[in-house]
Amino acid sequence: MKIEIWSDIMCPFCYIGKNNFEQALQQLPFKEAVEVEWKSFQLEPGLDPEKTQNTIQYFKEKKGFPEAQASQMISQVAQMGKGAGIDFNFEKALITNTFSAHRLLHLAKKYNLSNEMEEALFIAHFIDGKNVGDTDVLVALAENLGIDKEEARKVVSSEELDYEVHQDIQEARNNGISGVPFFVLNGKYAVSGAQPVEVFKEALEQTYKETVSPFKDLSGGSGASCDADGCSI
Template sequence: MQVEIWSDVVCPWCAIGKRRFEKALAQFAHRDDVQVRYRSFELDPDAPQERTEDLGEHLAAKYGITTERAEQMHAQMTQTAAADGWDFHFEHAKSGNTFDAHRLLHLAAERGVQDAVKERLFSAYLVEGERIGDPETLVRIGAEAGLDADEARSVLAGLRYGDEVRADEHQARAYGISGVPFYVIDQKYGVSGAQPPEALLEVLTTAWADAHPVSVLTPAGADGDACADGSCAV
């Protein structure tokens, strides 16, 4: 079974959603048969490589709210994330363009370390205040998560995987995805938002049952005797 997850590395709900999906997957009886692939989604494709203003000030201007309200929202998000094992520090966040981070994730997928790189990118931005749009920072982060630094640097110096990022984003529009995280199971079931683990587990179970229906066989000449309501003495 294939699970595709559209998300952005600067999205706090995506980081929380990753934790919750992992909890659901750990409880899923067929977890060893599930392939997970992270897909690209840029929340702000027009962002500069790095913003110089405070993240709270940026969000306040973007959404027409006060800086105090933006800081309250960050505090609420930090509290929510703590329940899922994250220690967010928005006061250190250095937001910027995530296109290169997504290109790095496509390289990571080919090298079999996408989950580790995704996790490291979330931590780098949301916890440690790393410069998420800086190529050299991305090279170091990728190397820490299992990528070859020279290969990562070569990829980010050129245009490699750019088309793959755009293809993911095109597919997101085709699915009608307007917010992340968004989960697509076997290209049939879609789930929006950082749902609780039990809800995600239910979707996984439903998708598995749909893909693996039980066929009831009756051997030739067999009566197939069985108990049913009212047919057996108890």
């Protein structure tokens, strides 16, 4: 069963959603049959990749919120994070353009490490206060996961994987996805936002039952029938 997740690194609800989704998945007997694919999405594609802002500055300058309102919103998100097992460090988080980070995610996908890279990027941005638009920071994250640092440097500094990033973003537009996180469950159902663990669990169970789980034979399999080896009564 395939789960596609559109996400941006600087979205705190994407990190919360990831943790809640993973907690739900761990409770399910078919968890080994689930394939997760991370998809790129940019909340602020117009941000200057050469500049950073702290979270308060971003809300004040970009969103026009008074500092008190911005601080209150950040505090509320931090409380949500604690419920998902995340200790957000918004005082250190640096807001910047995330396009190069998405390039790195697509490189990690090549090595089946996209989930590990998504987590590493969230930690770098929200916990460690690192600049996830900086080439050296991104190369170090890649190297920590065993990806060749020269290959990583080449990818994040060039247009080599730009097509893949843009394809994810265009696919989101084509599907009417305007906010993240956004989860598509085996091409049949969708879950939007950082939902509670129980919501993810129920959605995954329903999707598996309807799209993967084999039919239950209510007859007991004792009726007359034919197969590749012939017919029997």
